[in-house]
Amino acid sequence: MTNDSSPNEQQLEAAFQARIDAEEKIEPKDWMPERYRKNLIRQISQHAHSEVIGMQPEGNWITRAPTLHRKAVLLAKVQDECGHGLYLYSATETLGITREELIEALHSGAAKYASIFNYPSLTWADIGAIGWLVDGAAIVNQVSLQRTSYGPYARGMVRICKEESFHQRQGYHIMMTLMQGSDEQRAMAQDAVNRFWWPSLMMFGPHDAESAHSAQSMTWKIKRQSNDELRQKFVDQSVEQAEVIGLTLPDPDLKWNEERGHYDFGEIDWDEFNRVISGSGPCNRQRIAHHVAAHEDGAWVREAIAAHEAKKQQRASKAA
């Protein structure tokens, strides 16, 4: 892969890898291989876009949250996600790309976001399931990324993890309350788990053997644990959480494997995974169309700010 690099570049890359191996953090001004930079932009911006697009299925229930307390908690949660999005866009921008370019890539489909957000939030229980399972899966991944090699990203993850674990507890609490409620509420909770369980497992990506970016990312310590390792961790913790409140995870193959010290679980429907990734998820088009529409509706506002700032500077320089 480095055949076409100059000798100098080869030395730089060796030194770079040595720093990585020594668990040093790479900072924005440090030299880095172009592919490391590209890979990071892809990964961090995908993470940022996921926070932003994730506001849609959750925002869908803000106006219908069933109590004022739940409404406030959900608003605060979405606000946090908004903040994570900003934080991660900033981290991406340290790699030499602008917000506008990132948004263009989202709109054109060049950049991805977590495919889980292509599923609709159909009932209030979905807000519980998203908090419990989707944030739960995200945290497993993010905890691992707190030790990622790129400094701004690693520091972002530390901050984000704190808030996400709070969100996960809130989601779990919604599910618990529903499971203690009426028959209809319990059915609603179970239905949400039935719909969100498998897509949550898909959040960790393809099996290690099929993962396109994994090997290099592991070497560069952009990723610290493999997809399958992280997925297993998530399954193990979720099974116990589900049992406590009486939810059944929709997988007949799920059972404790004494030997492995982990839960075995069924095979993921990779056809569905690929179908959703490639645009036939229930909400793919809706999510992007919504973001595009809001962005276009806001164009005049952004122009107004720019014009105002320019006028202010002009006035200031005149006065000076």
Added chain:
Amino acid sequence: MTNDSSPNEQQLEAAFQARIDAEEKIEPKDWMPERYRKNLIRQISQHAHSEVIGMQPEGNWITRAPTLHRKAVLLAKVQDECGHGLYLYSATETLGITREELIEALHSGAAKYASIFNYPSLTWADIGAIGWLVDGAAIVNQVSLQRTSYGPYARGMVRICKEESFHQRQGYHIMMTLMQGSDEQRAMAQDAVNRFWWPSLMMFGPHDAESAHSAQSMTWKIKRQSNDELRQKFVDQSVEQAEVIGLTLPDPDLKWNEERGHYDFGEIDWDEFNRVISGSGPCNRQRIAHHVAAHEDGAWVREAIAAHEAKKQQRASKAA
């Protein structure tokens, strides 16, 4: 008033008045005084605009009608009103004015519509009250106008009256059903009557003595009965209808006057009447803004039709 008319015009006007006095109908191609024409345009277009703007408060409940039967009936009713609007615009156009000019006058405020539609429809009972009282008042007026001197208008009224009396019965039936229902439903019905009673009385316009257009309109038989006569007729019929289903009309002065053979009733709040007419009704701005927005949103559709028609003609003439 005819001082500045030429002798010829004076003769024409005398002949015209003679025809009116003989109960002949004036038709579009007949000679008519300019002020008769203007007056008719004002009155018929106001009537047309009222049908159209009246779609808004009723349309506001189509998506929320409490049963499928009621929804269908309400849809059919609004459809009728739409039809009346079309019919009346056509009648107005026979007087030499275009639909586009009529709509412009509505948007600019030069043309009026029935002020009752500046009140909001806040509950389902309002749909009952509008049908019973507002359509009820409209019919009293329209029955009288079946004998108006302008042919197209008179014929329009005959047709419209049939449908309106159907609407009034439907509205009354909604109120009756509510009054036979729960305490909350009865309170909802009474509340609607409390809000719509006085504005319904205002629909007949100022007292005869204060009515700007009345005297000339009576002579020309554009109007056939005075505002106060029609209002009295409406009060008399409504009192009895209210009693049957147990509704209280919100007027402490309402009582049978043996001598007059009519119900006495309290004084209308003409301040409110004038306030609403002059733009401070609860919904004036909303109604016009809604109509303007729909009209502007539809501009590209109207342009598409025009372009398609032009292309079709072009193709036809090429082929010929």
Added chain:
Amino acid sequence: MTTDLTRATADYAVRLGDDALILGHRLSEWCSNGPFLEEDLALTNVALDYIGRARMFLGYGAQLIGGDCTEDTLAYQRDCREFTNLLINELPRGDFAFTMARQYLLDEHALLFLEALQGSSDAELAAIATKAIKETRYHLRRSREWMLRLGDGTEESRRRLQQALEDIWGYLPELFAMDELERELLAAGIAVDREALEAPWRRAVSATFAETDVTLPADGWRVDGGRTGYHTEHLGHLLSELQFVQRAYPGCQW
């Protein structure tokens, strides 16, 4: 009929009722919002026809279900996950091009579907089809004319119509999909074979758009789920509106 077949027929009638109710609702949202008054009248008329169909289908479903089930308990007391309309019917009304493009594509389908349903061995379903088909022919004439107008009109109308088709396309396969319930009812001579409608539908639609400057989208993305209650996020909002009065004042007559 066996109990199972009765229950399946009831579910089938409810599906068709849900389709009509939800589309009728979307059409009714145009009231006072049309591009000109004639079109307000026409759209209200189509909405009314669909609400009428909903009443016939849901009423029949309720009758088969029995107990205290009525057209109104079906319409007003089920939540999103229990509604079984096809997704295309619940999509927001969009602009006029979107509404008319959806209507045209559905009208072509409805004509074929109702023609077939007239041959149902279930006399009630056949009778409803016969009542509905006349109006559908009228709707189709109108919506087809709009495809020609918009597809041939201005650059803007063409662009909007093209965009509408792109946005709708992936929701169409659901119109032609059979599931276990409908296959069972088809075998019993009750249900329509949706798969058989696709070829004639494509021919009709292609013929119409061939008269315009609009290009039919290629098949690609597709979304379904309506029949299993797996809806878009739009339906919940629609129902909160549709059901408000009944939900806020339960147990009343209206």
Added chain:
Amino acid sequence: MTTDLTRATADYAVRLGDDALILGHRLSEWCSNGPFLEEDLALTNVALDYIGRARMFLGYGAQLIGGDCTEDTLAYQRDCREFTNLLINELPRGDFAFTMARQYLLDEHALLFLEALQGSSDAELAAIATKAIKETRYHLRRSREWMLRLGDGTEESRRRLQQALEDIWGYLPELFAMDELERELLAAGIAVDREALEAPWRRAVSATFAETDVTLPADGWRVDGGRTGYHTEHLGHLLSELQFVQRAYPGCQW
């Protein structure tokens, strides 16, 4: 407090709670719809603050009303005619200029109102005011800055802001109107004298817009009714959304 005064104070707290709840709802509709992400964050933050205020005021009102009344029964189980928020709060969010213009005009009012409410002889209301005022200062700094940005920005932003002011203007007098309830509570040292807020409010608002190219509308049309439950047609639709879950599944814990 006498029973009458307690009930009046409860009504007053509910009014203020309704104001906050309905405005918070409108603001929350911006979630994922802002012109850029920072603004999504900011608007969500303001929405959250208003929902927080709603909980404090409605919670206090519920406590005074007693029985099984809670902040949630007040928010979720009253229909349109029982809500007592001022009309300005329920107007649809409109474009960004409308939302920010309303917010600025309300922020200036809220600052004055809460400063006065801090002096209420009702300790609970005074305490809520103290909690809310800090956030209001922050909101005001932000919304005022937006008036300068939009009013000085582009021709389009100026036009939109001007239009927003025209559309809002007639709903403002209600902010300064006292009715019998509030006069009685003012006499008891509990309520704020709204009439006294108008002059300082006008000074502040005039000063802000003097820095822009926007002209304050002349006083003319005016609409009120919120305090007596005489609302715009918009509120009913808002409530059908807000209350759906509680209405559809009554008697549950969430």
